[in-house]
Amino acid sequence: MTQVSRYGHMLKVRIDALRMKVTARYRVEGSVLQDTIEGRMLGAETVLEVESAADPAMIARVIRNAERGCFVRQALTKPVPVVARTLLNGAELKT
Numbered sequence: 001m002t003q004v005s006r007y008g009h010m011l012k013v014r015i016d017a018l019r020m021k022v023t024a025r026y027r028v029e030g031s032v033l034q035d036t037i038e039g040r041m042l043g044a045e046t047v048l049e050v051e052s053a054a055d056p057a058m059i060a061r062v063i064r065n066a067e068r069g070c071f072v073r074q075a076l077t078k079p080v081p082v083v084a085r086t087l088l089n090g091a092e093l094k095t
Contacts, residue, residue: 003066004050011065013058017051044076 001018008015023045030036052059067073086093 001048003070004048004062007065007069008062011058011062013052013054013062015050015052015054015059015062017049019049021047041076 001020004018005015025042025044026039027042028037028039030038048063050059050063086095
């Protein structure tokens with residue numbers, strides 16, 4: 001929603017109100033005790049409600065830009081490598 005406000009401002013499109021509902025579907029399988037736990041996302045759904053007197057074509061333009069400019073959405077739709085390190089008391093911990 002931050003991106004909608006940001007790009008709305010940049011495009012000079014007044015947005016009066018925003019509400020978003022996000023539904024995430026996920027599954028966790030395996031066992032923590034057996035060190036086999038694995039979680040995964042099955043999908044996500046969003047519903048964005050916009051209140052504005054602006055031209056619907058301009059609102060659509062704002063939303064397209066916001067979706068393309070959202071780092072989280074882009075990481076989910078176009079997966080990227082993730083590099084993770086864990087430090088224990090300042091020293092690298094092999095996981």
